[in-house]
Amino acid sequence: MGFAKYQEDIVSRFVNDTLMHQPSVPVSRQRPGTATAPTPPTASQPQKGNPKMSSLKKFAVPTPRPLPVIILADVSGSMSEDGKIEALNAALKDMIKTFTKESRLRAEIQVGVITFGGEAAQWHLPLAAAHSVPDLTELTADGMTPMGAAFSLALELLEDKDRIPSRAFRPVLVLLSDGQPNDDWEGPFQALCASERAQKATRLAMAIGADADEDMLRDFPNHIEAPLFKGHNARDIYRFLKAVTMTVTKRSTDTDPNQEDVFVVLPPDDDDKILDLDFD
Amino acid sequence: MxxxxxxxxxxxxxxxxxxxxxxxxxxxxxxxxxxxxxxxxxxxxxxxxxxxxxxxxxxxxxxxxxxxxxxxxxxxxxxxxxxxxxxxxxxxxxxxxxxxxxWMDGLIPIADLLQTAFDTFMSDDGIEGYIKTGGLQRRLQILARLAWVLAELHGRGLAYGDLSPANVFVSQSLEYAEVWLIDADNISSQSRDSHQGVFTPDYGAPEILRGESGINTFTDSWSFAVLAYRFLTLAHPLKGDRVLDGEPELEETALRGELPWVDHPTDRSNARTLGLPSAITLNTPLKKLFEQCFNAGLHDPGQRPSLSEWADVLTDAIGHCVQCASCDSTFFYTKTLECPFCGHLQNQETALLLREYRYMPLALLSEGLSDDIPESLIRKECWSRTGKAIVLQSMTPLELKSLPLNTSLYADASLLCTLQLKEDGLWIAPANHTKIFLQRAADDKVLPIKRNQRLKSASRSETSFWLHLGLIEEEHVVWRFVW
The missing domain is CATH 3.30.200.20 (Phosphorylase Kinase; domain 1)
Known part of the structure; x- marks a missing residue:
């Protein structure tokens, strides 16, 4: 469902309504030739509590600007080791849960997940409003690392004005990978950086473990405050996505959603005394 | 580990x-x-x-x-x-x-009420959410109370700072309109050059967004007006159709005060068609204050209405509301009594508009005046409209007191009479030992009301009546209505 389409719909209903302010009172049909008896006065007089009169008028209200968050997740075979894929699944669920609790008065956070593994990249979760996202099905790790294909999918979305209208806040693109791309990634990556619409997206990246292609991943982020984040284990994946979550939610409510924010992955909490403020 | x-x-x-x-x-x-x-x-x-x-x-x-x-x-x-x-x-x-x-338990933020109101639009139930969160009248009650709290704070030499729908909490129960403010961290002495620029996007005054000012009573007044406008109309005062359809950068421009406001009287370049129309959600005095804040006060913070002005106008507006018998929403009184939310025409007998006047007896007015001023000229000055009005609705008794409506001591003023609109007519019940009089414009007859008396429904004939809350030879409040 296109965003613009939805808006057109409510606008057209609003316009229709202004043309027809009140539900018309049904006029009794007269057959030609029959004597014209005056209709009883009770039929057309608005009565107190008449259900026909209680139908509410149609108005249209502004909709919040979309704030798209697109996750590019590596689900190649190596992600199944050391609990990485499990951590990624849990972290993504947590992220979406946090997004659903955010105010939607100013920005509507939308989430999409592109996975790359096996033979191809695919939309694991097509871009949708976070608060209407059903339970995220688990990602499973298997096969190769077709990262270039994931870039192409992301680019296709970012350039689609119907899916991401120009009124949307700057999208956030998040890349997580633990390996080397095995397809042609350079072409698609150049395209992503060159596209007028796509280059506006804030790009964040995390290299997981020693096998990650750090040289390649280092070029991905375009956020001045956020260079490539290097993690080593499942807990680091959690920390990274937590920082993404905080940046996005802060954007959606606190400060100007289009502004560059400080992006900080907090140091691990080894202090047992730290307060747990994540209430369900 | x-x-x-x-x-x-x-x-x-x-x-x-x-x-x-x-x-x-x-x-x-x-x-x-x-x-x-x-x-x-x-x-x-x-x-x-x-x-x-x-x-x-x-x-x-x-x-x-x-x-x-x-x-x-x-x-x-x-x-x-x-x-x-x-x-x-x-x-x-x-x-x-x-x-x-x-704290007081049982409160929710205004942000939740706004969200509920918006949500029903998304789920195709239109203004149902607006109505079930209290409709127009409760919104006015909440805003009047909030304005009073802020006016008190300003009176103590303090500015609140970061006013937003997330910081203002109200009763969850529709029967109450209690207001509590949370997040007092930014409260500070209202020095004009304070450089504490804390704000919530959409609610921060343009001069704060431009980095030219810190928080003060003027920026509070701006934030309050944005909150009030949005709560009442579900639209932002600086976001017309052009801004809403445009890129986010254009919105920033608007919020910095570089575009006219949505209800600007002459410049319609940022007019809005979304949200509830101002024509049905604001009365004339409210429109005037919003215009003062968002037009003249856009670049000149000193022009913005004070919070006590807001409190007065909002409190008066509460009394102008009529409850719709069909959809249960509340709307501003008009002669036709047509509910703007559902189109239902209320029975004319179910509401009566009372207008407040001050009466000054001729003898008092002529004191010290030379004899050559004609009496007819002075007589004109006997009556002065206060501009206040209240709608009496059937089943809801109205208490009239010795002081002008909604003045600061009104709550403690002594009760003079109770009015009640019933099916058989208008009942006027004087409080014990009070002297009130009813004057009929048709024949200028002045009758004392000594016990619970009734103007019969059958006798309604578009005649003006004056209800005097005091002796004719003394200065007092008069309520005028047409029966």
């Missing part, structure tokens, strides 16, 4: 204040830039835990926390007693800095 143990140990929700009192945190009711506000195991007690954002090194974090603590300590010395503003009562010292505050 195994992950399992470190995850399970993270369940610490106990905090300790400076007096050694322990609190268990039980849930979160709000989060801002500076911390998280939590409910506790004690009723009506909240704890705010400081959270400093953007600190990258432990030193930076310590510095920021020290700044915050200093602010809270200063706040604890401010005169906030008696105001419904949750403020620090004791500092939390373990395990993280924070403070304890008194």
């Amino acid at each position: 195994s992950q399992v143990t470190s995850e399970s140990s993270r369940k610490n929700r106990t905090v300790v204040d400076q007096h050694g009192q322990r609190y268990e945190l039980t849930g979160r009711i709000g989060a801002g830039g500076q911390g998280v506000v939590c409910t506790t195991n004690y009723p009506n007690v909240l704890v705010k835990v400081a959270q400093v954002a953007g600190a990258r090194t432990p030193e930076q974090k310590r510095e920021k926390l020290a700044d915050w603590l200093g602010k809270i300590r200063r706040l604890m010395r401010q005169p906030l007693e008696g105001l419904p503003i949750a403020h620090p009562q004791a500092l939390i010292v373990e395990p993280q800095p924070g403070y304890v505050m008194e």
Whole structure:
């Protein structure tokens, strides 16, 4: 469902309504030739509590600007080791849960997940409003690392004005990978950086473990405050996505959603005394 | 170090204040830039835990926390007693800095009411959410109360700072319109050159967004007006169709005050078609105040109405509402009594408009005047309209008092009479030992009302009546209505 389409719909209903302010009172049909008896006065007089009169008028209200968050997740075979894929699944669920609790008065956070593994990249979760996202099905790790294909999918979305209208806040693109791309990634990556619409997206990246292609991943982020984040284990994946979550939610409510924010992955909490403020 | 143990140990929700009192945190009711506000195991007690954002090194974090603590300590010395503003009562010292505050349970933020109102539009139920969160009249009650609280605060020489729908809490129950403010951290002396530029996007005054000013009473007045306009119309005063359809950068431009406001009388370049029309959600005095704030006050903060002006106009507006018998919403009185939300025409007998006048007897007015001024000229001055009006609705008795409506001492003024609109007519019941009189314009007859008396429904004939709340030879309040 296109965003613009939805808006057109409510606008057209609003316009229709202004043309027809009140539900018309049904006029009794007269057959030609029959004597014209005056209709009883009770039929057309608005009565107190008449259900026909209680139908509410149609108005249209502004909709919040979309704030798209697109996750590019590596689900190649190596992600199944050391609990990485499990951590990624849990972290993504947590992220979406946090997004659903955010105010939607100013920005509507939308989430999409592109996975790359096996033979191809695919939309694991097509871009949708976070608060209407059903339970995220688990990602499973298997096969190769077709990262270039994931870039192409992301680019296709970012350039689609119907899916991401120009009124949307700057999208956030998040890349997580633990390996080397095995397809042609350079072409698609150049395209992503060159596209007028796509280059506006804030790009964040995390290299997981020693096998990650750090040289390649280092070029991905375009956020001045956020260079490539290097993690080593499942807990680091959690920390990274937590920082993404905080940046996005802060954007959606606190400060100007289009502004560059400080992006900080907090140091691990080894202090047992730290307060747990994540209430369900 | 195994992950399992470190995850399970993270369940610490106990905090300790400076007096050694322990609190268990039980849930979160709000989060801002500076911390998280939590409910506790004690009723009506909240704890705010400081959270400093953007600190990258432990030193930076310590510095920021020290700044915050200093602010809270200063706040604890401010005169906030008696105001419904949750403020620090004791500092939390373990395990993280924070403070304890008194609260009233059963409140939800205005942001939730706004969200409910917007949600029903998304789910195709239109204005149902607006109506079920209290409709127009309760919104006016909440805003009038909020304006009063802020006017009091300003009267104590303080500005609130970061007013937004997330910081204003109201009764969850529709029967009440209690208002509490949370997040008092930014309250400060209203110095005009304060450079504390805290704000919530959409609600910050243009001069704060442009970085030219800190918070003060004028910026509070701006934030209040935005909140009020949005709560009443579900539209932002600076976001017309052009801004809403445009790129986010255009919205920033609008919020910095570089575009006309949506209801600008002549420049329609940023007009709005979305949200509830101002024509049905605002009355004339309200429109005037919004115009003053968002047009003249856009670049000249001193032009913005004060919070006490808002309180007066909003309080008066509450009395102008009529409840629709069909959709249960409330709307501003018009002669036709047509509900603008559902189109239902109310029965004319179910509402009566009363207008307030001041009456000054001729003898008092002529005192000290030379004899050559014609009496007819002076007589014209006997009556003066106060501009106030109230709608009497069937089944809701109306108490009239000795002072002009909604003046500061009105609540304590003595009761003079009670009016009630019933099916068989208008009942006027004088309070004990009060002298009230009814004057009929048709024949100028003045009758004393000594007991519960009735103007019969059958006798309605578009005649003006004057209800005098005092002796004719003394100055008093008069209510005029057409029967």
